[in-house]
Amino acid sequence: MMKKICRFLSPLLIAALVLGSLPVVAASQPTPGATLISTEEALSAESGQTHRERIHTILAREDVQEQLVAQGVDPAEVEARVAALSDAEAAQMADQLEELPAGASVVGALFAVFVILLVTDILGLTNVFPFTR
């Protein structure tokens, strides 16, 4: 039952999202005689970004907002955080937030890992334990 509803709803949702984003895409195309080509647009054209990739980056922002809320960020902060990202950063966050290194994660406290890291610390390859300096 649930599956059926999903199957029915998904295309509708996709269509709604795509349609909803179209005006944004259209707005970024300046009408002749009125708006100049923006620096961002010119740069994306210079870097060989296709129109399709540009739509993708615009969609990416909504995606990142959802992901940040899921990661426990205060919803009141999310919009301002996403607004401060560049297009490229938003796309990067949307595509690979899980793989991005996050400063200050914790090491899995396995004993074997402890031993290896102790050795590599002493060898001067790592810097996990403060006492090995």
Next chain:
Amino acid sequence: MLTSRIRYVENARAEGVLVWHKQLWRMPGLRVTGLCLLLLLMSGCAATPQLAETTQQRLPERLLLDDIPFHGQRDYQCGPAALAMVLNAQGVDVSVDTLIPQVFLPSREGSVQPEMLATVRRHGRIPFVIEGNLDTLLTEIAAGQPVVVMQNLSLPAWPLWHYAVAIGFDLEASEMILHSGMEPQRVESFRRFDATWARSHRWALVTLPPGKLPETIGEDAAIEATTAWERLQGAKPSLPAWTALVERFPDSAMGHFALGNARHAVGDDAGAIHAFERAVANDPNLAAGWLNLGLVYQAQGENHQARQAMQRAADLPGRWQTQAEQALESLSQ
């Protein structure tokens, strides 16, 4: 009898050793240990990184930026702490507590690089990611800039990602000085620092107010950083940034183009025309430059010059050709 007994004991011992070996090999932790040690031996040990001779001659023997405020990290919040240090050093009055909800990802217990840059933008400073090597890092510090670096203090398999602020060095002792974690002015050997820094592909961040550029920044990186900042902060505050950029890179067509856009956005069309002209002089194939030049001329009522510029844009194949042709048409109507 005796010899056979001895042989028996020897056999048993050999078998025992074998069994023990097998059991050892079955213990997952130790298997990993063995593999890792093997990998370590194969990959060789990290050597002390060498500075280019030209860098070495330019830099002082010892240097410490001793006026950079220190904020000890709490929990896993080295990202907000590192940002507070560099922003405070720039005269931005912001506390770690303000920065935490802006950059920290609670479920990751850390902060990711794109958001580090974004947060700097929100506080009115431009984040520049400089080329990652020891030469550029030390050059920036010598120019008076504290540099946020990302390190993996552990091995790639069990990463311990960490942000610290590089504030000094001692060339003779081959040592870095960093505000790191709970420790102000922590001393780390170049070798250990570079081994941990290399695991983040030597990510390094300099924050500056608009109008200033890092010593070692390249043209493309500077344009990218300024464009992203302008997107958030608007054209007017970006004007000094673009002016500084074309002063540093006078041949940059994109730089002049961006300056022209910013000037047009604040209503300085004469200045915009000048900048767009510099842009297309530097790169006659910059169709966007010709088109914008034509559009500003048109807004000024200079239809003759507008037509000339738009014609140049319309002659260039590419993304803007259709738009240039339409602009030409609307001009003749």
